[in-house]
Amino acid sequence: MALRITNQIRRLRFDAREMTQADLAARVGVTRQTIMAIEAAKYSPSLELAFLIARAFDKPLDAVFQFET
């Protein structure tokens, strides 16, 4: 069974007045490349980072990240 974590970061950035990856990275304390990797679902963030990203958009965690089987 293939498990996959998807996310809505791109859409949420768009809704937040086209927040840039660099802006989001600065808010949560990671590099822009890490945000890029998370957005492309190539890297799954730690729980701590996932909560920080959700907080940056003022959304609950499951509105940002979804777990698909």
Add this chain to the structure above:
Amino acid sequence: MNSEERNVWAALLSSLIVNPYFFYRIWIMFTDGTNIATDGMQLWARTIIWALPASILSTILLTILAGIVMGMVTGEKAALFRKDERDRLYQLWGLGVTMAATVAGFVSAICCLALGLSGVLAFTLVYLGCAIGDMAGNSLKLVLYRTR
């Protein structure tokens, strides 16, 4: 490319410059019979002791140079030592590969001594394990940065 990936490129390039030179020097020692001389071990050590500072110096210089070039090309002000959880994870995986190769070199050296071969050869295998481990670890990190 983030600052950590750039630093890994610099470290890999440094290894590719420094290690072949020292392996060439060791090769000469094996071909001219220094390895079986009574003071062979001492001569080997006097050569290899310079590998550490040479490697550190070249890595520092290449890291600074890469930082300047990247800054000029991308215009991005990436901090030299900025690191996040993804960097730390890849660093850990790279370290695993480095450790495995280093241990393999050490075990090979023990086998070499058990077979009655020269101590210089055994120490060379330890150095080879470290060098290959370092390059393999850095290569894995670059693969992870590029594919994940």
